[in-house]
Amino acid sequence: MKRNLPLLATGAILLVLFGAAAVAYDGFLSSRVIVNLFADNAFLGIAAVGMTLVIFAGGIDLSVGAVIGFTSIFTATLITGRGLHPAAVWPMAIGLGAVLGALMGTLVHVYRLPAFLITLAGMFLARGMGFWLNTESVGISHRWYDALANFDLAIGDAVHVPAAALLLLGVVLVGYVVGHHTRFGRTLLAIGGNEQSALLMGLPVGPAKIAVYTLNGACAALAGIVATVYTSSGNASMGIGLELDAIAVVVIGGTLLTGGRGHVAGTLLGVLIFGTIQAAILFDGRLSSWWMRIVVGALLLTFILLQRIFVRRKS
Amino acid sequence: HAAGKTLKVGFAQTGAESAWRTANSESMKSEAAKRGIDLKFSDGQGKQENQIRAVRSFITQGVDAIVIAPIVETGWDPVLREAKRAKIPVILTDRTIQTSDESLYACFIGSDFYEEGKMAADWLAKFTGGKGSIVELQGTPGSAPANERRKAFGDGIKKYPGLKIIDSQSGNFERSGGKQVMEAFLKKHGKAIGIVYAHNDDMALGAAQAIEEAGLKPGKDIVLVSIDAIKEAVAAVAAGRLNCTVECNPLFGPKVFDTVSKLLAGEKVPKKMYNKDELFDATNAAKVLPSRQY
Amino acid sequence: MKRHSSLLWLAVGLILLVAYNLVGNPAFLKISVQDGHLYGVPIDILTQGSRTMLLALGMTLVIATGGVDLSVGSVVAIAGAVCALLLNSGTSLVVTLAAAVGVGALAGGVNGTLVARLGIQPIVATLILMVAGRGIAQLICGGQVIIIDRKSFEFLANGFVAGLPVAPLVVGGLYGLTHLFLRRTAVGLFVEAVGDNETASRFAGLAAARVKILAYVFCGVCAGLTGVLTAANIRAADANRAGENAELDAIFAVVVGGTALTGGRFSILGTFLGALLIQTLAATMYFRGVPPAVAPVPKALLILAVSLLQSEKLRTWIASHWRRKEGAV
Amino acid sequence: MPDQPLLELRGITKRFPGVLALSGVDFTLRVGEIHALLGENGAGKSTLIKVLTGVHPAEEGTITLAGRRVAPASPKEAERAGISTVYQEVNLIPALSVAENIALGRQPGRLGFIHWRAMRRHAREALARLEIDCDVDAELGSLSVALQQMVAIARALDLRARLLVLDEPTASLDEKEVAELFKVMRRLRGEGLGIVFVTHFLDQVYAVSDRMTVLRNGQLVGEYVPAELPRLGLVSKMLGREVKDEVGRTQPSDTMGAKVETPLRDAAVPRPAGTVLLEAKGLHRRGAVQPLDLQLRPGEVAGLAGLLGSGRTETARLLFGIDRADGGSLILKGQSVRIGSPRDAVRLGLAFCSEDRKTEGILPNLSVRENLIFALQAKQGAWRTLARAEQERLCDHYISALRIKTADAETPIRNLSGGNQQKVLLARWLATRPELIILDEPTRGIDVGAKAEIEQLIAKLRADGLSVLLISSEIEEIVRNCARVLVLRERRPAGEIAGAEVTTERLMQKMAGHA
Ligand SMILES: Nc1ncnc2c1ncn2[C@@H]1O[C@H](COP(=O)(O)OP(=O)(O)OP(=O)(O)O)[C@@H](O)[C@H]1O
Ligand SMILES: Nc1ncnc2c1ncn2[C@@H]1O[C@H](COP(=O)(O)OP(=O)(O)OP(=O)(O)O)[C@@H](O)[C@H]1O
Ligand SMILES: [Mg+2]
Ligand SMILES: [Mg+2]
Secondary structure: OOOOHHHHHHHHHHHHHHHHHHHHOOOOOOHHHHHHHHHHOHHHHHHHHHHHHHHHOOOOOOOHHHHHHHHHHHHHHHHHHOOOOHHHHHHHHHHHHHHHHHHHHHHHHHOOOOHHHHHHHHHHHHHHHHHHHOOOOEEOOOHHHHHHHHOEEEEOOOEEEEHHHHHHHHHHHHHHHHHHHEHHHHHHHHHHHOHHHHHHOOOOHHHHHHHHHHHHHHHHHHHHHHHHHHHOEEOOOOOOOHHHHHHHHHHHOOOOOOOOOOOHHHHHHHHHHHHHHHHHHHHHOOOOHHHHHHHHHHHHHHHHHHHHHHOOOOO | OOOOOOOEEEEEEOOOOOHHHHHHHHHHHHHHHHHOOEEEEEEOOOOHHHHHHHHHHHHHHOOOEEEEOOOOOOOOHHHHHHHHHOOOOEEEEOOOOOOOOHHHOOEEEEOOHHHHHHHHHHHHHHHHOOOEEEEEEEOOOOOHHHHHHHHHHHHHHHOOOOEEEEEEEEOOOOHHHHHHHHHHHHHHHHHHOOEEEEOOHHHHHHHHHHHHHOOOOEOOOEEEEEEEOOHHHHHHHHOOOOOEEEEOOOOOHHHHHHHHHHHHOOOOOOOEEEOOOOEEEOOOHHHHHHHOOO | OHHHHHHHHHHHHHHHHHHHHHHHOHHHHOEEEEOOEEEEHHHHHHHHHHHHHHHHHHHHHHHHOOOOOOOHHHHHHHHHHHHHHHHHOOOOHHHHHHHHHHHHHHHHHHHHHHHHHOOOOHHHHHHHHHHHHHHHHHHHHOOOEEEOOOHHHHHHHHOEEOOEEHHHHHHHHHHHHHHHHHHHOOHHHHHHHHHHOHHHHHHOOOOHHHHHHHHHHHHHHHHHHHHHHHHHHHOEEEOOOOOOOHHHHHHHHHHHOOOOOOOOOOOHHHHHHHHHHHHHHHHHHHHHOOOHHHOHHHHHHHHHHHHHHHOHHHHHHHHHHHHHHHHHO | OOOOEEEEEEEEEEEEOOEEEEEEEEEEEEOOOEEEEEEOOOOOHHHHHHHHOOOOOOOEEEEEEOOEEEOOOOHHHHHHOOEEEEOOOOOOOOOOEHHHHHHOOOOOOOOOEOOHHHHHHHHHHHHHHOOOOOOOOOEHHHOOHHHHHHHHHHHHHOOOOOEEEEEOOOOOOOHHHHHHHHHHHHHHHHOOOEEEEEOOOHHHHHHHOOEEEEEEOOEEEEEEOHHHOOHHHHHHHHHOOOOOOOOOOOOOOOOOOOOOOOOOOOOOOOOOOOOOOEEEEEEEEOOOEEEEEEEEOOOEEEEEEEOOOOOHHHHHHHHOOOOOOOEEEEEEOOEEEOOOOHHHHHHOOEEEEOOOHHHHHOOOOOEHHHHHHHHHHHHHOOOOOOOHHHHHHHHHHHHHHOOOOOOOOOOEHHHOOHHHHHHHHHHHHHOOOOOEEEEEOOOOOOOHHHHHHHHHHHHHHHHOOOEEEEEOOOHHHHHHHOOEEEEEEOOEEEEEEEHHHOOHHHHHHHHHOOO
């Protein structure tokens, strides 16, 4: 219970935030808005789940945004340009993401290089390769894409949950199980808590670190595929700066950036908080570009201060 | 929608990345205010995903019409289909999109980035007699104006074998980027550079500064051509620091809302409407300068 | 020992990069005199690089305390906007500079308070100002690029004294002063101690929170001054673009310079070399004519190469491999 | 079966930059024996253990386990080979629960999925075997160092192993826990396990070990049987010089090998009457310490005694301003003061040497010099910077005064052996010239020789008029040093003993709650 207190507090504040928006804006409290919260943030959320696990282990991965961009243009190029079937392209894309992740993880672990630098290099590499494939965006038209775009799970009459939202929930669930109910996940937390101790405790530190970067690379690629579905196209500049949003969402969800402490479910809350702030601003629709930024900042600040007050800092 | 009820229009702007964009947003807002239209404005911060999110939100909010300034050309089909299902007309501004189904949007109003690049090329050919070594200052890699203006200019100068692009780098549409790249070009190519073609005015103005600092005279020793025709650039043309800037008119507001009214009244509108883009060089810059609004 | 060797390898990386340029372009290092001042690629690198250097200087201290400041880019924009506002309303240069510094200090104070007093994780705490700060800058400028027409102001970024470029001189001076200040007083020790083990340093009687706040304030001041240089460089305040993505370059310079993101030991000289590396790389791309679209790839390769050069693990591995080979022969 | 070698280390050599930590060390452990590994701080005990468990690769030498040559490259491999280890510092994960720390890496469950209930039950059993009663869901970091140490031991015992290695497991335990641990050790010995046991408490060596190996300066001195080598002989072997008597034995002693000028106990010395340096009245904090009165006088060593978890450390934290008191007052030299932070405390002339040197003490990556002068510099503030020469003078002084074994003053402190780190931390506080020093387990992990020196030092400080508050789980240490002892029980004062009444028996009675 005590461990889940921050999580509950974060959830409570999310509700307050949402409630305030619902009072302020007509039509905000609707199933569509809530469903959109999941659907519109699906690829951010999927990338953030992978990022959560990396941060659990005290690592960081700046390459996720670029991997999304690369995957997106890669998928589109193969499907549209080469006429390959998505069923063949998707595994390839996820495989490539995983390989890039594994490479970075290996460099970070084996050569003791700072994750920040290595994944920054990964970011440039993926971005550059994406643009090398095509600087322009490429449309995808394929039966599967149409089917996915039109698919939704009807709950009753009013609520239609699209594929992306379902996938997000699925990934969060898997992330939660991996992070909190497997040896691998607990090993990650231990590494983030104190890598030296984890090593002395006989935990497989190296394999776990490499595995988590690999997993995250795959997650980012999956997010990239979701992005292609979301837009029915591929675009190398997709996901620019998304890594920062992902990190922020993870941290807002209560995960410690220095590692060793956190919660995958918190990340979902973080995504929803981000989404709610943006949705509220869209409903308002009166803010100029600059006021919008200021308001987002102010809301973030309010939220974080509230979170602080709810969960008093341990002395 | 009965008469008397205020119209609600959603506008998914790309961002606030330049003065041109700000003028564009301003024009939309002031025109909406003038007409008593409830404009839902959204800043996409340069990300297509934000724009799609905005459009979906507009649909949820049940707006009467949606205006999009698409950041990229593809990727709009799913969300436009949603709009169509909700029977909300969509107007594209600024640039058009690639889609399999042209009925997904009502019409397009805007500038033709491709045409702008062409105009710059033609002007240059006339001005230089079709000869010269060009360095190109590109916009942000992957962005639509950068893509279009690069392609169009390249196509445009093909007719003139004397015009050659000898180097090309990105200045990210930024002044300091233009300046920095130009400094490097000046060191690298020295006197070989005869012409600078910049994808926007900001980079051209930065380049002009670099040229001055290298002890040369921009507009005389090196010819500068750029696109956008922001006020400062027109002034620079008038002062002889730039040679030519192609206008890309941001003041869409009136035309967009006229079109909205027509669409909602059930009138037919042309599928594509281009703003007439003008070109300013030494001959007319000084004259139009006082009337420039942005 | 170890720290110095990692700096050495950073320097080796830098030299290799310059050498690579010299192969294709012997004039890369050429410095001539033009209009009575120095002129050449190295001068450009120093002048253009001075902004990243200055940002990275402040960032070094923040990172050494175990934090990070994402808001510097936005602070650059705000400071530039403030300069434009004041100068165009006829305020004197000195007051303007003071205002820019003040704005930076204020921003740093806010960041520092959030981090040190309220215990908010640095990345989120400074994200707030990163997002809101650009909005504030745009608000000041009304989203426009505001031209600043003051020769004395532009002089700060592009001027020359005795033939030497002003901006690198100023930034170099600041590096020297900061280094002296940190190493001659106990402040440097305090910063490293807070980053190394905050609890222990607090228990030993250090006002750890105050040290952290001051680090953020210093970082803010550096960002404010960078805003001045940025605006002066293009004679305009561009609230939309000034300082965009600058935080990434600054953090990169610091980390490649040998200061760990986890805090603790820092190296001012390393940061300087790191920033120099970034700018030299940019110049390299221009000179090698790398197509802009794929420009990130060589950047990635350089980061990898420099990191690997600095990796002790790899070096010992290679050394042992060599020895074994020699032994076998 | 006995005398059959289980583990043989031959010619182990390990070098660190600037230090030859081990040079050609041999070590033999037989099946079913408890083998004490002894030596001064920095002798190389921990290093030998880390070579054995694959933390450090040895440069030379061989390891034979049950007749098979092994070369574990990581603690994981060592564990697989049947070596279970408790390292010197608590090497667990503070943010995870007690149960997880015990089970980490071998959680019960299928396909990598954890069976939480089984895991908790298992952890509870593991703790029960050591007679520890604590919430297995508690976050490890919230426990006292002693409890964390017990958890680490429970974890090591939980592993099916042939060989158990315990590096100073008892350093922060009190007698009850030590007794439990020994019971378990003896049982395991009976089951045929080999146990390597490192400690600086000679009583414990003689109580459980079957054999002893002594290291000195990274070299093997010899292997002995306790019955054949009396204590003094052992100490001489460890220190490499003849000694007549040593501190650390059960009988309080007034003399040391060296000449002693000040008696350790000042029971006989008239206390400077009336002067009180620091007085606490009704000091309390919810959930930590019940209202408590305390008087500390200059020139006096006061003791704070109690069982594990009795609230001694928490009392010290309150006095030093680390935790904020909910009520009560503090009077320093007749003036009411408020101590809201360690910084306030340091400025008022207090010092506090924490029991948790790893997380609350050392600045691991900073040099010995920087660690040593740190509190003094923090007290003076940034502007009154200590000149480098002054810093070096302080370092030289304390390195030789406390016989700190380090390659040089610029070595990062994390490279020092545990005991030597502790000495640097003591020096850090002494350098501030405090008026009151609170020592929480100051001799934790310190070797016999140095312990004597530290007690000498305490006596000298007292003679100089310093006030000392000593917290120690070693009752003898309290008895030897303190003129007056405040006993805590379950976080509330359980009475004070002074003068001639300060004896082991009285203290034990009070601590346990009889009489
Ligand atoms: N990682 C390291 N780097 C450099 N030197 C080290 C390292 N670890 C240990 N040493 C040195 O090796 C020597 C032996 O240290 P070790 O920790 O084995 O001593 P110990 O016998 O366990 O002492 P203690 O009783 O204080 O724990 C010491 O001089 C120490 O400074
Ligand atoms: N049996 C126990 N079960 C759970 N927690 C305990 C137990 N004993 C002590 N603790 C916890 O340990 C923490 C530290 O207590 P404290 O450090 O004051 O004890 P102490 O008297 O100094 O004992 P020592 O330092 O020998 O452990 C307290 O927060 C307390 O909650
Ligand atoms: Mg040891
Ligand atoms: Mg204690």
